[in-house]
Amino acid sequence: MTETSLQRRFVTPEGVDLRLQLGAASQRVTAFMLDLAFMLGTLILFTIAVALIAWGTGWNGIGLIVALWLLGFFLLRNAWFILFEMGGRAATPGKRILGLRVVARNGGRLTGDAVIARNAMREIEFFLPLSFLGIRAAEGMAGAWTAIFGLAWSGIFLFFPLLNRDRLRVGDLLAGTWVISTPKRRLGLDLGQAPQRTAYDFSKAQLDAYGIYELQKLEEVLRRRDWQQMYAVATSIRNRIGWRHGPDDAEFLAAYYAALRDHLERGLLFGVRRADKHDEGRGRQG
Amino acid sequence: MSDIAAIDPALTMRSFREAHEADWRRLEDIVARAERKSVRSLADEDLFALPLLYRSALSSLSVARDTSLDKALVDYLESLCTRAYMFVYGVRTSPGSRLARFFRRDWPAAIRAIAMETIIVALMMIAGAVAGYLLVRHDPSWFYEIIPAGLADGRDPGASTASLEAALQDDGSANGDALGAFAAFLFTHNAQIAILAFALGFAFGIPTLLLIAYNGIMLGAFLALYVPRGLGPMVGGWLAIHGTTELFAIILAGAAGLRIGRSVMFPGGATRMAAAVRAGQTAATAMAGVVLMLMVAGLLEGIGRQTITTMPVRYLIGAAALAGWCVYYYLVGRGAND
Numbered sequence: 001m002t003e004t005s006l007q008r009r010f011v012t013p014e015g016v017d018l019r020l021q022l023g024a025a026s027q028r029v030t031a032f033m034l035d036l037a038f039m040l041g042t043l044i045l046f047t048i049a050v051a052l053i054a055w056g057t058g059w060n061g062i063g064l065i066v067a068l069w070l071l072g073f074f075l076l077r078n079a080w081f082i083l084f085e086m087g088g089r090a091a092t093p094g095k096r097i098l099g100l101r102v103v104a105r106n107g108g109r110l111t112g113d114a115v116i117a118r119n120a121m122r123e124i125e126f127f128l129p130l131s132f133l134g135i136r137a138a139e140g141m142a143g144a145w146t147a148i149f150g151l152a153w154s155g156i157f158l159f160f161p162l163l164n165r166d167r168l169r170v171g172d173l174l175a176g177t178w179v180i181s182t183p184k185r186r187l188g189l190d191l192g193q194a195p196q197r198t199a200y201d202f203s204k205a206q207l208d209a210y211g212i213y214e215l216q217k218l219e220e221v222l223r224r225r226d227w228q229q230m231y232a233v234a235t236s237i238r239n240r241i242g243w244r245h246g247p248d249d250a251e252f253l254a255a256y257y258a259a260l261r262d263h264l265e266r267g268l269l270f271g272v273r274r275a276d277k278h279d280e281g282r283g284r285q286g
Numbered sequence: 287m288s289d290i291a292a293i294d295p296a297l298t299m300r301s302f303r304e305a306h307e308a309d310w311r312r313l314e315d316i317v318a319r320a321e322r323k324s325v326r327s328l329a330d331e332d333l334f335a336l337p338l339l340y341r342s343a344l345s346s347l348s349v350a351r352d353t354s355l356d357k358a359l360v361d362y363l364e365s366l367c368t369r370a371y372m373f374v375y376g377v378r379t380s381p382g383s384r385l386a387r388f389f390r391r392d393w394p395a396a397i398r399a400i401a402m403e404t405i406i407v408a409l410m411m412i413a414g415a416v417a418g419y420l421l422v423r424h425d426p427s428w429f430y431e432i433i434p435a436g437l438a439d440g441r442d443p444g445a446s447t448a449s450l451e452a453a454l455q456d457d458g459s460a461n462g463d464a465l466g467a468f469a470a471f472l473f474t475h476n477a478q479i480a481i482l483a484f485a486l487g488f489a490f491g492i493p494t495l496l497l498i499a500y501n502g503i504m505l506g507a508f509l510a511l512y513v514p515r516g517l518g519p520m521v522g523g524w525l526a527i528h529g530t531t532e533l534f535a536i537i538l539a540g541a542a543g544l545r546i547g548r549s550v551m552f553p554g555g556a557t558r559m560a561a562a563v564r565a566g567q568t569a570a571t572a573m574a575g576v577v578l579m580l581m582v583a584g585l586l587e588g589i590g591r592q593t594i595t596t597m598p599v600r601y602l603i604g605a606a607a608l609a610g611w612c613v614y615y616y617l618v619g620r621g622a623n624d
Contacts, residue, residue: 013375016344018368067471067588074474078481078577089321090372101372109375112384117570123478123485173559174488174546174566182372184318185365187310188358190303216357223358258296261355265295268353 006167010107022167023100023179034094039080046072077127081119086112099183105166105176114175121171125157191222191257200255206241207263213276215264218257225250299354306346310366313339317369340370388574390618396571397615403541403548407498411537414502415509422510432507441508447515473584476532477577480539484546484573488562491547498540505533523597526604528587534611535579542569542576579611 006022047069054065084092090110091101104110161167172178221233234249237256267274316332347363354360421428426443441450479501486493512521546565553561586607594600
């Protein structure tokens with residue numbers, strides 16, 4: 001399973017391993033892009049508001065208005081990430097949408113210091129190269145080499161999360177935090193309670209054809225309800241276990257799933273955990 | 287033996303779910319509400335129930351992992367327990383008391399922790415200022431190399447002594463409005479420089495020192511413009527009122543950055559990573575203080591410079607501000623630290 005490479009052991013004080021899932025690089029980038037878009041939107045609204053105030057006051061206190069705008073821009077740029085991540089959800093709006101949150105690596109509380117540290121580093125990871133590029137680009141071709149240097153610089157920080165196994169930004173590294181994925185999951189129906197399961201009578205040999213890995217793949221297929229896929233899966237299972245009757249693929253798969261799960265869960269009660277179809281079922285080691 | 291074989295796992299699972307599902311759903315509902323608003327928005331009974339429900343969900347998770355092959359159920363419980371864990375163990379102190387602690391203890395303590403770096407950075411800045419002064423005195427064309435045109439704003443070696451003096455004098459009356467904008471610009475500019483000096487620290491502190499030295503050179507170049515024309519005391523007063531706070535803040539930001547660089551280079555007994563994390567958090571607290579200091583400097587600049595025009599008072603305010611910061615940082619809360 002590919003997803004286990006981002007899974008980390010995290011034992012609560014009660015002694016249960018929560019198996020945290022780290023946020024993937026793609027999710028992190030998407031969340032950041034969303035945040036940038038939100039910030040830009042806020043900035044536009046704020047600018048319009050300030051312009052309206054200036055218009056309302058007849059462009060008199062223009063100096064104060066400009067001061068207000070500059071302070072607002074400063075706050076937006078620096079406080080957006082910090083304030084949201086200090087909140088109860090420990091995530092910016094972009095992260096919330098992607099189901100990410102910031103957590104202290106040592107399992108303790110996420111402190112304000114850590115949040116400030118991880119976001120102050122954003123200054124060199126993103127904003128510095130950006131403003132650097134902006135200024136140089138405005139100066140024209142003379143700045144080509146500095147632009148390339150700036151690009152390489154930001155590239156190092158941009159790809160830093162991909163170069164370590166914990167997907168840490170430089171800011172995460174310094175602040176002692178990491179970003180985990182905690183999507184909200186709904187409690188679905190228990191497919192093991194399929195009503196037709198008694199109508200089918202599979203032999204022990206037919207149930208021994210697969211292990212837990214295949215069972216959980218089958219569960220995914222059943223929950224997705226993609227008819228093409230169900231047909232393909234049903235055909236290959238029928239071939240493997242030699243099941244000829246029963247024309248309805250969906251019903252067959254549901255029944256087989258329920259029977260297979262019964263079979264494998266009963267195995268669990270005896271201490272036999274059959275990982276997949278290649279596992280000979282000698283039982284759990286240790 | 288035959289008893290166990292007769293157990294129907296599907297039935298067991300159904301009764302397991304039936305027994306606990308209501309609790310899971312209630313926990314999910316409480317956590318969702320806490321996430322939407324805050325833990326404080328929860329009713330008392332929910333708040334009391336939260337740890338109990340969390341522990342029962344955790345034990346459900348353990349049971350489900352060992353006996354159930356329903357992946358959706360295990361995933362659901364894992365996600366639920368993780369979300370609940372964040373609230374059960376992540377409950378912060380109230381923002382008010384956290385803020386009070388920051389002012390009473392954390393902020394001065396963080397500044398004290400970087401005292402050695404503060405001295406190094408201050409020396410670096412002074413050295414930069416002397417160098418900048420000598421450079422511009424030696425050859426005025428250096429001025430244009432050092433100071434960006436936008437910042438100089440007409441105050442350059444080409445300007446007459448009279449116009450320079452006038453610029454120092456009439457900040458308040460004629461274009462107070464534009465000055466307010468300029469003060470805000472300086473604040474945001476300085477704060478960004480300070481954050482940059484901090485953030486660059488992790489590259490062994492070298493870019494931080496360069497940035498600080500450059501700021502010192504800029505200061506020296508400006509001084510070289512005024513002092514030889516006999517405007518020294520005047521520009522001193524002009525700078526002192528907010529400059530003591532502002533320069534101190536920038537020095538502290540550089541020191542915070544240097545602290546990180548030092549701990550990355552010389553981690554001591556800890557691993558490089560652990561040392562960097564510890565230094566990073568101390569330095570970040572110091573940085574929050576630095577931004578506040580720069581805000582004070584901006585206020586002093588925007589308000590003080592317009593209303594207070596007599597030189598001795600300007601010097602007095604500048605000196606008092608510096609003394610105030612020193613007392614606060616190096617004397618307040620020393621005992622509480624241990």
